[in-house]
Amino acid sequence: MPNLLWTFGAAPALDKLVARTPEAAARWYMGQYAPWYGVSQALVDSAEVLRTIDLGRGGIVVIFGQRLGGVELFAVRQKVLLNRSLELIALSGSLHPGAPEAPFVGDAGNAIAVAIADLLGKPVSSTPLRLQDVDSAGFERYALTDGAVVDYRFQSPARAKRVWFRTPTTLLAAWWVEAQVGYGTHEDAASFVVADSNARLLYRADLQASHQFRVWADPTGDKRPQSSPLSDFSPHPTGTRDGSTPVLTQSVLVDFAPFNSTPNGVGDPWLTDGLESFGNHVFAYADLNPPSGFNNGDWAATGTPPGTFDHEYDFGLSPLASYEQTEAGTVQAFYVANWLHDWYYDSGMNEAAGVAQHSNFGRGGAEGDRMAIRTSDHSAYYNAFILTPADGASPVMQVGLIPSREGSSVTTTSGIDAGQTGMHFGGPSTFDVTADAVLAQDGTAPFNDACEPLVGDFAGRIVLVDRGKCFFFPKNQNAKAAGAVGVVIMNHTPGKPAPPLLDGVPLDILPQLSVTYEVGQLLREALLAGPLTVSLRRFSLPDRNLALSTDTVAHEYGHYLHLRQVALRTPTTLSISEGWGDFIALHLQLREGDDLDGTYTIDAFGSGNNTTGDPAYHGARRYPYSTDMSKNPLTLEHIQDSATLPPNFLVWYNSNSMSEIHNAGEVWAATLWESYVALQKDAEVTGSRSFDETRRVMSDYVMAAMAFAPELGTWLDARDALVLVALASDTSDGALIASAFAKRGAGSCAVAPSALSASFEGVVESYEVSARVATLAAGVNSEGTSCDGDLILDAGETGRVGAIVANAGVVSLEGATLTVSTTTPGVNFPEGATVPIPTLAPGAEVTLTVPIALASTFTPSFVEFTFSADGGSACDPGSKSQALVKLGGELGVRVADHDTTQGNGGHWSGSGLFSTFRVVLGESGLMFHVTGDAFSDHISLTSPEIAVGNQPFSFAFRHTYDLETYADDSGTPYFYDGGVVEVTRDGGATWADVADFGDPGYSGVLSADYDNPLGGRPAYVGVNPSWPDLDSVVIDFGTALAGETVQFRFVLGTTSGYYFPGWSIDDVNVTGAATPPFDGLVPGVPNSIYLDGDGDGVGAGEPVALCPVPPNGVAEGGDCDDVHGDTYP
Template sequence: MKRSFRGLTLSLALLAGSLAPAQAHAGQRPAFNAYLLAQRPSNAAADRLATVRERAARAGGVVTAIDEQRGVPTFLWATRVAPLTRAAGISPEGAARHSLGRFADAYGLSRAALDSAHVVHVHDIGQGPVIVTLRQRVDGAELFQTEVKVLLRQSLDLVAIAGNLHPAAVPRKTGAGRGAFRLAPAEALARALEDLHGIPAGPSGVVEAQPAGGYRLFELAPGGALAAASLHLVGPARVKKVHFPMPETLVPAYFVELVSGDARSVASDAYAYVIAADDGRILYRRSLVASDAFNYRVWAEATDDGRPLDGPQADYTPHPTGVPDGSEPDFIPAPLVSMEGFNTNPDGAVDPWLPAGAVETLGNNVDAYADHHPPDGFSEGDLRATITAERTFDHVYDTSRDPLSSEPQIMAAVTQMFYVTNWLHDWYYDSGFDEAAGNAQQDNRGRGGLGGDPLHAEAQDGALAPESPRNNANMLALADGASPRMQMYLWNTPDARRTLTIQPGGASLDTGTAAFGPASFRLSGEVVLVDDGVDSIPDDAADGTRDGCEAPINDVAGKILLVDRGACTYKQKAVNAQAAGALGVLLANNVAGPAPGMGSGAPEDVAVSIPMLSIARDEGDRLKAALLEGPVTAELERVAGVARDSGIDNTAVAHEWGHYLHHRLTRCGTEQCSAQSEGWADFIALHMAIREGDDLDGTFATTIYAARGMGDSGYRGARRAPYSVDFDKNALTFRHIADGEELPAQPMGTGGGPENSEVHNAGEIWALMLFEGYVSLLRREEGGRRVYTHDEARRLMSDLIVAGMKLAPVDATFTEQRDALLAAAAARSEADMLALAGGFARRGAGTCAVSAPRASIDFVGVVESFELKPWSSVAVGQPADSVRSCDDDGFLDAGERGTVTFEVHNAGPVPLVGAEATVTSASPHVTFPDGAAIAVPEVPPFGAVTVAFDVRVDDAVADRAALELRVEVATPGACAPSVAGVTGAHLNVDDVPGASAVESVESEAPVWTKEGDAAEAVWSREKTDAVNHAWRGVDHPSRSDTQLVSPPLSVGAGEPLVITFSHRYSFEITPAGEVPAAIHWDGGVIEISDDDGATWQDIAAHVDPGYGGPIGNDPEEPSVNPLAGRQGFVGANAAWPEPERVTLDLGTAFSGKTVRVRFRIGTDAYVGDFGWEIDDIEARGLVDTPFGMLVPDASRCGDAPAGEGGSGAGAGGAGGAAAGGSDAPTDGPAPPSAGDDGCGCEVAGAPASRAAGSLASLLAVAALGLRRRRGGGRRGTS
């Protein structure tokens, strides 16, 4: 990683903190994720990363995104379809599990790890994509934020896999030690509260309530330290057991979710924690705050599905002129709309928003109220909207009056929020955001998910507080089963009048305003320059005693205090002046530029009651100079504009609701994902606002009503630029999410501030990409006619939004989320996918685009792509003697001709056309009869083709040789100009059993046996390069005891037994810096038996094998590893990753005996490592030769048929006959008459009579073995 997290909180707010934020009584705690910050494993992850794409390709897939911590896929496109269909009786779960098993090798998953995954949700709305989501459990506790999503078509063909599973998620056989939950849940909660609020109360500070929804619930203990500190829990804190994934292991932990704040305030903070259950350390922390039919008087369409209008103003989407002219729409009256609900539940009926007889805005989906009084949540003094007549909420909102001017005014805002949030619930319910998907409802009616969590829609939040939060909104998105909370605030508008007049001289100065203190005032008085007696900047030329950050030491009572900007919060200056009796405060800027706006801040528990205005630095300098000349007076006046209630701005409400949708359907904890959430939220609002007949080339904005105080909101809303497909109006592209990128030379608003990476600024670009794609869907044509009506495209886009979110990997990058959305579209229609993909490409997120690293905070590293291209890869198979073979032994020998196949995969949205493969080899013994250049057939999007070519071995090869082939595919127009793969094989050999005392591991008929329950998963014969092999025992990610056992070894009488071998190993140990340290969790030993395996002894009883330490030396759980307590090979060998040679001289202890030797690996129940690689095992002192051996081929092919002369020799042109010539040997017997496929074969060194006598049988073999496949170099199948 380039950099780790900065002080990041997941603020899902409508605007950035440049405006006055809601109070944060806990302070802003930085986001933290121990997994993302862990050092990358040097062995296991690096090894996996080197092979994962190859393994995926072998199974028929292309990996396009990787989890950098573990080197496993986070997004994989399937390019080969498995024959599974609903018609065959396969369920979506069955198809998903089959697909995961197919790619298990690429993900490094054992059968036990796959079996630990359970289905938590199946998204299937009867059309389009089917998404099966699986999560893992270990001993009943779920893995935190670890899940895999399998995307299928309606036919159940695999399209893609997103996310991944953890190989350590396997059942444990013991309950202590590394997997123990040593801390109690109350202790974990106390640790989280202490971190958040700084109050060390311990577990006695909380008391347990009744559990619910799989969580243990806790309240504050009455009279405890937490309650005494005025801490308040808005609802019970929720705690449950989880396993927190680290790159190499799982940590037992508790997930803690709490909403807390000062009992004297309506503000609160919501955080999720994961606390390690062994020692209480923090593993994860993030803020959860983002920012019968009834009649409702609301701004909504009175027809069709009652879609909300943009707000209390006429339709301004798109903008009528398309230029930033400062205009805003006229106000319009709200109609009376009748609505019962409009979703379609599983029974085909509607779920009513309110029950018959309801009298207030408290329904199954939403509880809407004005949250005016502390603490946070519905409490005494707060009010819901009530009916004005039977089944009627007819409250009229007067936009010319203050939002708090009357109770009907307040209830009108509450009614509007109730309506819009219910409408969004129903609209997205029909796209798959239902109970099982985790939507918010009091009663889930037995349809899955957790109930008891209706959305709390809080209007005018904190509006009666002395310093009420303004100019913002936020969404608290708790996990399913706890109510999400939407807080909508009042927003300031431009002042009706604001003046500052200085006497003598009558100068009128421009001013900036404060987000605290009175909003309207008029006063005059003498101006005095502060002297606080403390030079806060002693090394600076400026006078640091003039900043007012300390109590004034001069007489300021009854006067207007002039202070300099800097060194403390604006509010602190005002508090100090107020305490000293000042009438008001003027702040002079300390940098060039206009008078600054002054946000609120510390101290949060002190209200300011005196006015404060700011002036520019040069005006401040002139004012200070005038004070040196004599008395100066100032007259300050401010008449605030009528505040606007964001709760009646329907696009602002839709934005916040979009956060809830996103965070219920994804696992999102990084700044990059938070930026996407802002973009999703904006797009949810845009999607609701765009109507049939709108000019799609125009400019669109959200939050037009509420954000008037930010400037030209009619044109750009609260963002820097309007949403538009016209680059003359908005030229932002993918690169503009990165800090340091210069913005387009266009009129820009302030948006989220100066940093491109600020989540609202970066989120604009994600929303812009979605907007481009949606416009493409709306405009998509076939045969000159629109494919979809407006309403059809609108519903389709909603379906894809829900499916794309459900498919997203944990903490998705921009391009991973893009691929999830495109894959969802591809499962339904390739043409729809292309339309969306084109939208992404227009804004720089085309096929070849690269996201910033997952944990980046500045988003530097973005690579743009403005085209749709193929994304290619190649997988090369093994050579086979399948065209012309003399002995059908599987090896290519002298004079034989074989076939090599390779697959070209395309994970791009467009076909790969015109690709050409070139085959090369450094071997001088081979030629390519049909040429070394091979045309590759067109590879369809997200598909693969298989291509074959022939290779011929020179007749003159007399000894064994190695063949290494490289297939390089030129891919014009693809993301990479070429891709390559290698393969290899032994040439001109026979595999002779029982021929050697050296096990080279090259025989295709190994005589070693694998023993132990997981032996097949642990031990395998693997390639170490293109040709050679070794035994590999992986460090298994679950508890295992497996052995690789030799055949019987007969030691000569009086002969010493000496065993030598090469090996390298890397077994799991506690990573540096973790606790407990220096524990060798896994390891290997060597054992010997002289009674045919009835009993075994450690080889160390006879010779020092060079063991490195004790295996499984966890003092708290010594039995976690089957080999616990034994000395063995642990950690990594000294030369790692290079192998080392070991010699074991056993002397004559086994002289005259028959022995077996075994290599034994013991692993615990958690993630392993590379394991143990063993090669070239030699046993000296034997009287037999137990191992197979590759020897030079004993037979020799005769003349090849006419025309089989080769062309395209190996590298350097060596070894091949001229094109069109004969490659038959010049000596040897004449070939038999066997037609065009004839073959004459001769056993070297055999008597002539034997060769002749074998002719009939050899001809019979030839009839089977000589399979001539002409045109092999041009074959291709899809």
Template sequence: MFNGADVRPEVKSGRVLNYSYNQNIGPLDTPDQSKAAAVNAFYIVNWLHDWYYDSGFTEATANAQLDNLGRGGVAGDPLLVTSQAGANTGLRNNADMSTPADGARPRMRMFLWTAGTNTALSTPAGTVRSEAFATGPRSFDLIGDVALATDGTAPNDDACQPVTSNVSGKIALVNFSGVCGSTATVNDVRAAGAIGIILVDPANDDPRAFTGSAAANIPGLAIGKTDGAALQAAVAAGTVTVELQSAPTGPERDGDLDNGVVAHEWGHYLHHRLAMMMMVREGDNRDGVYALAPYALADGTPNVAYFGIRRFPYSRDRTKNDLSFRHISNGVALPTNTPGFPGTGANNSEVHNTGEIWATMMWEAFNVLADAHGVTVARRRMADYVVAGLLLTPPNATFTEGRDGILAAASALDSDDMILMAAAFAGRGAGSCAVAPPNSSAANAGVVESGTLAAKLSAGGISLTDDGISCDHDGYLDPGESGQLRITLANNGILAAENVTVTASTTNTGFRIGAPIKIAAMQPFSSSSLTIPVTLLQTAPRNTVATITVHVAGEQSCDKSGVNLTLTMRTGVDDVPNSSIVDHAETRISAWTPTGTGAASLWGRATVTGNTMFFGVNSPVATDTQFVSPALAVGTSQNLVLKFNHAFDLEASGGQFFDGGVVEISLNGGTTWNDVSAFGVTPGYTGTLFVGSGNVIGGRQAFTGTSPGFPALAPVTLDFGKVFAGLNVMFRFRIATDASVSQTGWLIDDVEVDGITNTPFPSLVTEPSTCTARRADFEEPAVIATRLAPATSLAPFDNGVCILQDTP
């Protein structure tokens, strides 16, 4: 927020807001430099707001405005733009955007960008390759002895805890572990009296640029893993004196003046990768190259105006950019037939690397519109399709779901545009029959490319309940009852699917399933809700796991042999509340209570490989929600033991952990809560959550990142002994997220609590009776069901009977 230490441009006479920027001096050298930067950022973001408002990004669709003028949405959330953000604290070489839910202010920060920096690290063995930190002092020449920084906590040499070794008056040597960020590491060695720091990159011989710490304000350089190992060995053998040198090559650049960076960052607020179409003009060579951030990236990088900050320039010319859909997957070799900085492709799934592929596809789509309509018309149409497409796109969308949202929007407005854009996506491997990796895949594994335009049939939303003739209407189909099998059929391709047939079948005994459904044609991006009658015969077994397979086939569709979808369910069972100490998440009723803002929509159940389990969503906005158990009466003769199986995929990136889940316990009916680790148990948390990105439990240990083999489940056992004997306790699973970015979430199953005297959880039991009817076909509307109590005189029925009678 603005305060007395900040600079704000004043409106001049005649309502003029105009300041000149001097390129020959630094961005902080005069107040007018800062004011000029702020004015440019102010103009660009307001222009973008107005431009996309005309394409549908309005109050009702959750844009950022102080006053919504009664047009819907939540008001009071104007975009907060901070120019030269953190400039006096050393923040550099980035820009970021925080996008909370409608009604909370989004925040965009534009940073300064360092000029080229000449660095040198001289050791007794010679000068080694080094990289400057992004923050902290830029100009220094420091000579000192090197000391290894240790903190007594594994991995011991990463300075993620207070340093216990003697580094006072010395240059600290630290191995970066990723347990904490480089900012915390630099702060810790400074607090221990170090006069400088050498940070070893454990993954690369060519060291990356770490953030560092402006607050610590000590000289520092990063070196690669091989040089780091050699230096560490030398320090272990005796005294080693080194010299750290750094000097900038010219004035810094201000990201506020790079309109591509401003537009790109604002684009995170709506849709990734929007800057390119704002750059091109009518008459430009659209077969050329278009780079992001060539102005800001003035650090001496060769050919910066060709490549910008990406590995390849953006171009529809395949001799300049040959990226395709498959290049989002780790391990897929990048093109070597075009100029670029490709590397090995080992880290293709990194968000910016993956974003390059999406941006390339979107650039292709924009250009086919420009070919057809000219740049000016294409720019507006592309904006229209993006905004409308987002409204049609599910949360945490895959590549193909994002593509389909945009194509569906185009189809509704101009089917010719839809065909053109679909062909553009197909040209980069994302045709109608392409398969995207699931959004739970951290490595983006499973891409199947396609250059085909076709229909693509899919079936989903399959369910079966006893909503026909039923004795108890408990949601389970019991012997003698009937219901409807509901299926949502969709064509997500760009061609019509013809002669579509939907068939339901089962190998389980006792089912009578209705005839196949035939549809003459399904149009592109259309869907239909279908129902097929199902009866479970009186002779069918009870308490059975049944599987119904739905087969969908049609002409012109990607899957020539058709698509199969299965529904696995229990039949002939009842839910019994308060009957078990184990919860398998299989009953329709639940003993757990979601709490926290928005918890009801973030906690629920998911079915993974046929197994139903509890599921908490990893939200892309700041949340703090919990899944709370009922009261548990702890006995006195046994240990209290909490067991569960789980898997998690919670936001982490670059060795930093942003979103996480913890297990907590309450001893006073939920008034206060403590982490279970405070009571002598070890949950097996996987990281410390980052502090500074809006997560309310930042700094705490948590389950975070991606569990091995996700979504494969792993067991956790927490044995509390008898410390809570005779007390009532409650457990809760808690997910806390920061203000941006999401992954999948937390899967939890088979929760068991041993050592308690009550049975707090529901369970499934065999339906005690058979439902019978006087009419076998269940077609008469005036038929009702009643159930008789168990009686031995009702043989041959086992325990009871449900009789269906005519209404009088």
């Protein structure tokens, strides 16, 4: 079914007698397109309107949800985009036609226990809960019972409510849980969906988004927050990386009144009583001490006198030097967040959209969820992030401190000067240590990495340590335990800078610096030549308070705006969210009269610690943001791991992969910036709008696009959402935005990776705005020669295969053709397979078919048809889409020994904390696939029960995999992620590796030194021999399982690290089963006939009645409504 359906210009004419409101019109259109989604009119009629986004200008978005028995379907949304005349532009998402698999039998307690155990990383024996109340969003809120003896605490009440969780065909009873748990000095928060029947974790998403960034305000006008306390470098004054340094400026005292538009004509108040930084939208305070939250000596900013928050900041002092210093940062964050609340409230981030407010003033939505902003946060050193739960629970922004520009050096008495060094964020901020050097020796290969206790005499020495295998902190602690006085980390990758030593919060560590690989080699050589004396030096200016950076607070606020609109958080969603965050900050920076083609920086203030680059030019990103491709060359291809950054550009490298969410997010933000600048330039040239009017229009588009994008959307679905909401308001704006995307490789004919992809491989760029053929739906009918009249196209019969095609571009489609093809034997095209596509306006659609004939020898199977559109004004090369169609039979239950996955994975089950196996369409049809995720996880795919006969038994499959591996400088591989196959003989109580019975062909042994739950076991690791093609595996059990009922499971174990392509499995096959265990196709059985109306008894006339076949196989008068009573021929 279509995920995002363009219908502009081709939708049925609205019956305005029955649809006079946006909600009624949207529901009417949903009914018209219900057959496309396989849902009934009754289901459309029962869908509930969750919210309507109508700003009185531009497009209107109506969002529908679904309930069954009063229980919400989790993340099931149908979104309808209308223009101002209530004409349909597009549909996004879909309702779900499935029925529940089983009723609710459990309670919230078990589900909350699962969530707590996940957050703590260990089992929880019991959860002493008491129901506190039910909030306005329908969540039951639970607190720990008084006197509960547990080693954790609730940062806020745990929330849980019943939901139905969608699978491809059914609904599972489940609990939606949101929990914020503290333990020791740490805290974590996540959203979960937990199965009601067996407490299986169905879905998990962190409620936080992480990144690193850094507010003063214009004294006049709208008193918009400025980028930071630095002088204005937006845009950069020279546009080159020349070391230009902005100077620190003083804040100004401004008079300000709330400005969001409300029914009573007065902006909503920012402050509750004027005494503290505590208001309806934000509670801001300095979170100085553990545990996290407002307690134990933490404090809010105070009004002096009430209503005047006049706190001066002294940059010569530490952010924590006095109450005045700390409160100055808190006031700035409070001001920025409230200003953004008022601005985006008027663009649609209101009560219906999930705005965080203590009181919604009777305007609907869930309330009691003001945002908490924790400044100078003890747990967010060198960091900032925001937890964003669903509406009804408070978002929590945490903004820490960051080291200011510092200096450090590694030198030797023999004349070696390391130049740029990497510093540890934590531990001593100043030191000057000189001592003899010694190479680390830990007795375990690789011997020089200090990942194990050191062996030898290291007392009073500076230890030279290889990077790799373990984190920096254990290396330091092993050196400290051996009596060393300092550590030098030598990088293991040639040509890369000395790595920053990021190991979390400040720690009690030895002086430690890092050097490049090349300097490390020089140190090794000097040490071999004789005694070597090394000096480590580090000096530091006062830390900087990220709460003073508008860029940082605005970026985090952008996450809140976006993530309040989505329930599913895929790698695509999280990367795009980083881009939205950057753009919210950039949108705030641009002033009227600024050079629209200049270079703009995100967080030069917070990036002042960067001694290797030019923070005023790069800020916190690899490139500044600019429409000048010589300054920022990023295009769509740069989201995928296989891409490389173009040479000869000024870039601040980081060690993360291209698909890492901040790196990939830069691409989305760069394209949004292109779009915004295009609108501002057009307004300048045409005089159609003022600068400020264009600012507002872009904000309107941003909020509408966030809301309209499909839950499981790709990068290009998000692009289309923005283009569509602009087209609904102003066709020229839509065209300008489409052109901006095309400039960055995301044009009409681009191809995006799956929404669930972690590596984002498979990008195809397009730099054109052109017509684009999209296949919206495909199928086969039996209109032709039918031997049995059962409406199933069988062997020897003829019919037609066709598709609904549409022009998904923004210009007319002319002169194109559609060709249908398949590689399946026995499927023929007697009249040719190509038909012309008529001229289609943008968004218009047409149904096209070609005749097909099945050979008499055709075997029932799932046939993959390819629809290729070529020529004319369509994309070149032409677009292709695939559709899998069942031909020659019906799906039978447990009828096959061979599972091709074409039955959509029936009777298989999966589990995993962060990822699960899914049925995907691969090169050879449907297959099971799981991405190798970046978290420690045990991900399994379990077969249906298999009754083994008394004869020899085997289990076979085909698979392909690419799993996380690291090789050290010597080429020794370390296998971080890997897969195994296991069997249970007792219904899942215990599992054994199939290697205990036969040879599965494992390719290596998983590293035991990391957090892989399968660590130390033989497994499928690295890349399979035929990658990306599939390899075959056959495991012979002989008669070891004879007479038993067994299940098999594929298990992928992953570590906390990086996303990798993962593991794909297909064509599972068993021999020796007592009964077939898998679903498969069986020949169709005639169950109906057409009776003709001309009385010739041979079906030559037009069929006029469809009659059930009676037991004797003969239809006689009275058996159906055919008045002739003809006999079955």
